[in-house]
Amino acid sequence: MSIFEYLLNGFAVALTPNNLLFAFIGSLLGTLVGVLPGLGPTSGMAILLSVTTAVDPTAGIIMLAAIYYGAMYGGSITSILINIPGEAASVVTCLDGYQLAKQGKAGLALSMAAIASFIAGTVGLFGLVFFSPILADFALAFGPPEYFTLMVLSLTMITGLSGASMTKGFVMAAIGLLITAVGQDPMTALPRFNFGTVTLLAGINIVAVVIGVFGISEILENSEEPGMILFQKINKLYPTVKELYCSVGAILRSTVSGFFPGLLPGMTPSVVSFMAYDFERWLSSNRERFGKGAIEGVIAPEGANNAATSAGFIPLFSLGIPTTPPLAILLSGLMIYGLTPGPILFQQRPDFIWAVIASMYIGNAMLLILNLPLVGMWVRFIKIPYPYLAPGILAFCFIGTFSIRNNMFDVWTAFAAGVFGYFMRKLHFPLAPMVLGLVLGPILEQSFRQTMTSSGGSFAICLSRPIAAGFLILTLIVLIVFVLLKRKVTIPDESNS
């Protein structure tokens, strides 16, 4: 079958009433997650992961993916209206979006953000359709050494990009990897680090840790200063044809500047949106308008972060490598269903993978149609006073954690992880490498030990295979570049935003 036929089949599955409903619910919940300050896509997806496991795998993953890109759309609403980014990728949108809102152009900023997000997200999905199978075919040649070195490269990139200190990033990645070592050894199933307890024999639940580290710690941090919110009024909602025409160039540029970096591990939508904003300002003949209400200043980050979101699905589906923390949650969702993303998934479950891809087109269209007329409704959600919002989110954290395995140990784990995450935020330890470590830990260890076993304990095997050696050389280059870069620039942190 050709890619086009697979995609058509995918649409047939995605358009069934059940899957359509879950794409719709996911888009709505995602937008809500994006809108609510103090609840990012990672924590939102982790909390809602248990909900998705209650349905069949296709509907569950469709919903989880919809939550992710829905959150990307939703984040811009709060950035523009109240100068508070709903999630990290919308931080840059505040710069010009809020200025436009203060000038009485909140509607224009919101609509252009939604249109740019839609176009960039959809174009990004075309890339996903055409690049994923090619990359998956290429990845069929990968053995344990290639996977091991690829994961080391991913972890290095994410660690390097997720905070001011690379050393702290490595500490967090190591802690994430160590947590996965608790329980049973993946190769021999012998107990390891369980201290003689039966509870720890099943391991520490990844989702409980992520809910704690992202959701609970965020609530604790926001509890310090539950403040007041000032809104800007929304007047004209839809742009004119002339305004649309003038924005086409910026939308296309943001798509390109978001899509290609989004393919790389560590290039989270928040980092990409900063880059796209800078790129747009650099290209502009009238740079002083930026920061004072330039519409390109809204289009560039919003388009780029949605293109990067779509691009991130390519390495996830074709290689099984999550490039951002929310995609790591999506990967753990796939694992809960017993599905291992990678080249084999394209061969074994094409119905599933193409249905999820097709659903993203539908979800993107849904978001465009729903978001603009529903701006008023989302604004009402932001108006929920924090004393009610925080306990509400905590209640969902409780359910989300408890329902994974129906035991209270996971809830205690989440609380402990919440306190740990709170202090790590305070000490500026990035949280993203820890999540990646948690998700990649078992696969990384397995491929490492398989590599060592096949070579009789010699690491030279990684250097004798061209692809693995290539990944190792890239890791080295990336390390050197980051060490040099860190001395000059501060990279925004996705998790500690």
Next chain:
Amino acid sequence: MRPSKMRKDWNKVMSKTEKIEGIVIICIGVLVVILSFKLGGFSLNEANQAMGLFPIILGFVLIGCGIKLSLEGKKDETKRMKWPERPQMIRVLFVFLAMLANVPAVEIFGYLVGTGIIFGIQCWLLGEQRFWRICICAAILSFVSFFIFQKVLYIDLPDGFIPKMLGVN
């Protein structure tokens, strides 16, 4: 004591903490290495297939990072963490304690009542003073979440010791 003075003292304490964060990480790394050694040998031909090998590498990574961090801490005396004022810290502590109380409350009273009680306490701790409003919101949140998760999504929520004893489900 004036708040500014308290804050100064607090930041002083935290500045010292920053310097020792590297040492704490070294200690964790050493602990991991010791525990990994207890797992047995590191030969891939052994029965346990070197299951301590991966954790021991991570332990050494932590030790290395800890050494680097403690050296960085000594170099840069100006780096200070922004810690909240004491009243804010107390609020965070109380919200956390209320969160911890969630588990026994749910296990004793069941999800429906336990969540309502803890929701109300947290609302009050976060600054809401209107008692009637807290009660209404707590009741709505508990019932709606209970209905969605237990009845629609069939996720088993805790029944609670008292409702079980009374035979209420």
